[in-house]
Amino acid sequence: xxxxxxxxxxxxxxxxxxxxxxxxxxxxxxxxxxxxxxxxxxxxxxxxxxxxxxxxxxxxxxxxxxxxxxxxxxxxxxxxxxxxxxxxxxxxxxxxxxxxxxxxxxxxxxxx
Amino acid sequence: xxxxxxxxxxxxxxxxxxxxxxxxxxxxxxxxxxxxxxxxxxxxxxxxxxxxxxxxxxxxxxxxxxxxxxxxxxxxxxxxxxxxxxxxxxxxxxxxxxxxxxxxxxxxxxx
Numbered sequence: 184x185x186x187x188x189x190x191x192x193x194x195x196x197x198x199x200x201x202x203x204x205x206x207x208x209x210x211x212x213x214x215x216x217x218x219x220x221x222x223x224x225x226x227x228x229x230x231x232x233x234x235x236x237x238x239x240x241x242x243x244x245x246x247x248x249x250x251x252x253x254x255x256x257x258x259x260x261x262x263x264x265x266x267x268x269x270x271x272x273x274x275x276x277x278x279x280x281x282x283x284x285x286x287x288x289x290x291x292x293x294x295x
Numbered sequence: 296x297x298x299x300x301x302x303x304x305x306x307x308x309x310x311x312x313x314x315x316x317x318x319x320x321x322x323x324x325x326x327x328x329x330x331x332x333x334x335x336x337x338x339x340x341x342x343x344x345x346x347x348x349x350x351x352x353x354x355x356x357x358x359x360x361x362x363x364x365x366x367x368x369x370x371x372x373x374x375x376x377x378x379x380x381x382x383x384x385x386x387x388x389x390x391x392x393x394x395x396x397x398x399x400x401x402x403x404x405x406x
Contacts, residue, residue, distance in 0.1 A: 187338070216392070216393070218394075223398070224398055224399070225396030225397050225399050226339070226384075226396050227396075228394065231393065239392035239393060241393060273338065273339065275339075281388075284341070284394070286338035286339040286340070288336070288338040289338060
């Protein structure tokens with residue numbers, strides 16, 4: 184049990200819709216990262232937030248956006264959903280930059 | 296850019312067998328190397344890590360040695376148990392903010 188919780192656990196959307204995924208970081212953690220894990224693949228880095236500011240971004244289009252709140256919880260928003268966005272989305276928090284990551288169990292998104 | 300290549304699975308073993316999962320990497324500079332494990336229905340967990348050449352990471356009977364000369368970080372366990380059945384991911388961090396993962400290797404241990 185890592186203390187990182189994600190909601191919802193499963194979600195079904197249709198192409199073109201928008202989705203918001205939520206993550207509650209482990210207590211005291213000020214850094215959160217989001218990863219996309221397609222079926223049979225390793226997680227791919229989407230972006231990281233540190234103290235409410237985006238600190239780095241992977242090779243994902245602008246329709247993937249995020250927020251980190253003052254309590255360090257976080258959201259991942261995806262606009263104009265595409266079929267290829269179907270994946271497990273993982274949130275990970277850490278005590279600070281470059282510290283050990285604690286992963287949540289993920290949100291399984293299916294786009295039909 | 297940074298990348299990780301790991302042995303394709305699935306791997307099926309009998310209890311008490313020896314496990315090796317190969318991992319090689321490409322990176323500029325001197326990355327930190329990791330093995331993560333994902334048990335069914337759970338999130339990724341850090342299994343072990345090594346931060347410099349010749350370091351050996353170990354945990355729960357698993358070991359991996361950072362080999363700079365062969366750019367490898369192979370995972371080994373001498374005697375696996377049914378509870379070791381999981382997906383194993385090799386990963387690296389170049390000192391920046393992200394982890395680069397391999398594709399994962401599914402390991403099934405049969406009693």
